[in-house]
Every structure is written in structure tokens, then in C-alpha cells.
Amino acid sequence: xxxxxxxxxxxxxxxxxxxxxxxxxxxxxxxxxxxxxxxxxxxxxxxxxxxxxxxxxxxxxxxxxxxxxxxxxxxxxxxxxxxxxxxxxxxxxxxxxxxxxxxxxxxxxxxxxxxxxxxxxxxxxxxxxxxxxxxxxxxxxxxxxxxxxxxxxxxxxxxxxxxxxxxxxxxxxxxxxxxxxxxxxxxxxxxxxxxxxxxxxxxxxxxxxxxxxxxxxxxxxxxxxxxxxxxxxxxxxxxxxxxxx
Amino acid sequence: xxxxxxxxxxxxxxxxxxxxxxxxxxxxxxxxxxxxxxxxxxxxxxxxxxxxxxxxxxxxxxxxxxxxxxxxxxxxxxxxxxxxxxxxxxxxxxxxxxxxxxxxxxxxxxxxxxxxxxxxxxxxxxxxxxxxxxxxxxxxxxxxxxxxxxxxxxxxxxxxxxxxxxxxxxxxxxxxxxxxxxxxxxxxxxxxxxxxxxxxxxxxxxxxxxxxxxxxxxxxxxxxxxxxxxxxxxxxxxxxxxxxxxxxxxxxxxxxxxxxxx
Numbered sequence: 001x002x003x004x005x006x007x008x009x010x011x012x013x014x015x016x017x018x019x020x021x022x023x024x025x026x027x028x029x030x031x032x033x034x035x036x037x038x039x040x041x042x043x044x045x046x047x048x049x050x051x052x053x054x055x056x057x058x059x060x061x062x063x064x065x066x067x068x069x070x071x072x073x074x075x076x077x078x079x080x081x082x083x084x085x086x087x088x089x090x091x092x093x094x095x096x097x098x099x100x101x102x103x104x105x106x107x108x109x110x111x112x113x114x115x116x117x118x119x120x121x122x123x124x125x126x127x128x129x130x131x132x133x134x135x136x137x138x139x140x141x142x143x144x145x146x147x148x149x150x151x152x153x154x155x156x157x158x159x160x161x162x163x164x165x166x167x168x169x170x171x172x173x174x175x176x177x178x179x180x181x182x183x184x185x186x187x188x189x190x191x192x193x194x195x196x197x198x199x200x201x202x203x204x205x206x207x208x209x210x211x212x213x214x215x216x217x218x219x220x221x222x223x224x225x226x227x228x229x230x231x232x233x234x235x236x237x238x239x240x241x242x243x244x245x
Numbered sequence: 246x247x248x249x250x251x252x253x254x255x256x257x258x259x260x261x262x263x264x265x266x267x268x269x270x271x272x273x274x275x276x277x278x279x280x281x282x283x284x285x286x287x288x289x290x291x292x293x294x295x296x297x298x299x300x301x302x303x304x305x306x307x308x309x310x311x312x313x314x315x316x317x318x319x320x321x322x323x324x325x326x327x328x329x330x331x332x333x334x335x336x337x338x339x340x341x342x343x344x345x346x347x348x349x350x351x352x353x354x355x356x357x358x359x360x361x362x363x364x365x366x367x368x369x370x371x372x373x374x375x376x377x378x379x380x381x382x383x384x385x386x387x388x389x390x391x392x393x394x395x396x397x398x399x400x401x402x403x404x405x406x407x408x409x410x411x412x413x414x415x416x417x418x419x420x421x422x423x424x425x426x427x428x429x430x431x432x433x434x435x436x437x438x439x440x441x442x443x444x445x446x447x448x449x450x451x452x453x454x455x456x457x458x459x460x461x462x463x464x465x466x467x468x469x470x471x472x473x474x475x476x477x478x479x480x481x482x483x484x485x486x487x488x489x490x491x492x493x494x495x496x497x498x499x500x501x502x503x504x505x506x507x
Contacts, residue, residue, distance in 0.1 A: 066262030108247035131456035199380030203354035206367035227446035234388040
């Protein structure tokens, strides 16, 4: 057992500051355990959003020592305890209070993406036949828990605040899951290029680094989508080839 | 697109709560790329010492104009080349591998961070307020990557031919250290080129249903396997192609001797 110093952001949309807390840390604790301990013993009014404590609900997203992480999946023994551990809310979304942010923008963005539109059913009973090999790719994207850590770390949203022009890595993954679905017949490429701002992603791979579900966001979702957009809009030779095929 | 009605705070350049040495990674990338750019530019400008015995530097291969038996079209410079400019056969070909690397998805992400600080590293504040991304000119040009890839694939076969030619000695076939260097260079460049994201898209990524074509599926899986190590091969091949030129140059200058193994 050791005493560790924490600096936790306290405040609302208008004002706030880091407050220092000291807490006893025991083996096996995660950051969320410590935050709960501080909340129970020293700061009863501290706001923190959490739910499953198992890395599956995506509620307890925050920034721990400057990196977007799930508090419930960040073990204390992975953090340097010789200096204060800084815990703050996600910076890309408006703050509600303390560690809780308003992520509702994401739900509005999701509505702008064209829905799943399956091909005609393969069998008379209205079902389809799909090979596992063809669903491997979209299945990786279905692991997303919507913690929005990738949105938080994306510099297009975080530093440039281009929320009205760029849907962010989470929704590029969502679009990739639909676009690569072997049953889907909808075309989202024009939207990706014009409204959803795929060209704004400059492939820094920060989203991949912070994903708690280890989805290879940049290499498997964003770049393949960029390539499909190139197919459609920036490849005259490919277009010519398709015409004569 | 929905917008956020609460003004968000914009971070200052370098502002972060990260306590780690986040600046080391972009610094290493900056120094690594800068060293290669400086050396390759210098080597391309020399216009000499690019061949020794059966060895031909990859910076000059294919040698379009130059001495026999390496050159395709005889001695240079070609008649259309402006006489007031210094000529080096490397100028005629280096734009292809250079363009391929410059527009490569891995390199783009790396040099945007290391050279342009866009961002300096993950969750670290940027120096500029304006951001265009790759949506408008000039960076929209990055979309030509696949055309460079087509040409780069041809280069792999040409470099493979050079490695084969590097086994031809005056007294018959053999293998020297130079042969191994050129072969390793071709293998690493091949792993880098055939693991390219555009190549992966070409061989199968563009299709939603891969199971209908087992050959395509196998090719996609193989390229995907190289693609997961794309960064590693990007660096190894960059180092190896520079070293290959250095090796041939040193041998051509008589400083090193190409040791024949058998």
C-alpha cells in the first residue's frame, strides 16, 4: 500500500482548476477505483461517469496523464507514482462538470450516416448467406464500445474544432463497417468526401493508439475508405479501366 | 453536420499533460528522414561512383544514361536535357521511389508530425490555428499515391534483376558481400512496396466479398500480413537502400573491397 498524489480537474463550463488529493493505492487498483475512493472519502460532490467497470460500456473515458484512456482499464501499477497523476475530462467535448463531458454531438453525427441497406434476401425465408471470410473485416469494427477516446485524441477535433466538417475516427470506423459489409448496397463515398471530411484525416494514427478495443482504426478502416474515395473521385485511369472492363 | 454550441478551449503549441518524453519520437523521425534526404540528394548530385564491377547503386537503377554495360540508352546526358543544368542519371528515376515514399500513408502520418507538427504528437497542442488536411490543394495531391505504387512495383523487378546481375563476375557466377547487400535491399524494398496500403486495396481491399475468389483472398491476406509491418519495412528499406548506395560508392572509390564469398 502506498500514498499517491492525484490532480483531478474540478469545475464546470465556466470555471475550474486542478485540485490535489492524496489516496492510498493497493495492489490491483485501477484509476476508477481511486477516483471512487476519493469521491467517497474526500470529495462527495465530484462528478464522474461510469457504469460497467469492465471496459465494455465506454462511459469512464477521461485523460490520464494527458492521454485519453478508460479509467476502469488503467491499472495504477502502469502509471509513474513519483509525480502527481493528472486526471482530467476529455478536451474535445464540452464539459458538464468535473470529469463528465457532453458527448451528445457524436449521436447527432451518427444520424447523418446512411443506414444499412441490405441486398435482396438470398433465400425465400428472407435470410442471407454470408461467408465468415467476408465478415472478418467489418467484425473488427463492431468491437467499438463508443468510448469516444479516438474522437478525443483526434487533432482535427481536439485542436482545430472542426466538428461541423469532420465526423472523426469513430464514425469513419462505423462507416467502414457498413461500407465493407458484404450485404450492404448503399453508397456513402460521396458523403465521406464532401460532408464527412475524410480528407481532413492526416493519418497520425493517434486514434489507433488510444483505442481500448485495439481496433486498427487507421490502417483497417480509414485508409481503406480513403482508397475507395480515391477510386471514385481521384483516379481517372482506374475510371477508364472500369469503363472498358 | 451537427456542430457544438459551446466554445472549446484551444491548446497552445506543445501544451499537454503528458509527463513522458513525447518529443523523442518525432525528433528521431525528423533526424532519420533528414539524414536520408541529405544523403540521397548528395548521392544523386554526384553523378559518379555508382557502379563497381557487377554492382549498381539502387539510386541510379535503372541507369538510363551512363557507361556500358549498365546503361540502357548509352552515354548521357540525353539531347533534350538542358545543357546549363548538371546532369545525373539519378534525376531521371529517383522521383519515382521518392514520390512513392512521400505519398505513402505511413510516411505521411510520420512527417506531418515530425516536420509539420500537425500534431507534434498525440494529445499535444499544435502551433497553427488553420488546418486544411488532405482535402484541398496542395495535400489533395497525396491521392496520386497509387500511381507511384504502380511504378514502384516495376522498380522491384528491376532491382531484382540488378541483384541477379550482381552474381556475374569476370570468372563466372558467384556471390559477394555486395550481392547480398543488393539482394537484401530488393527483399526489404519488396516487403515495403508489396505491403503498401494502396496495393492491399488493389489486390482485394476494394471488394466486399473476397470469398468468391480464393486467389484474391490469399493475395489480400499475404499483403495484409506485410501491411501490418509496413512501418518497420519502411524504415528498414530506407536504411538499406541508403546503405546499398554507400556500399557501391565506397567500392567504386576503392575505399572498400567487395569481398567475394564464393
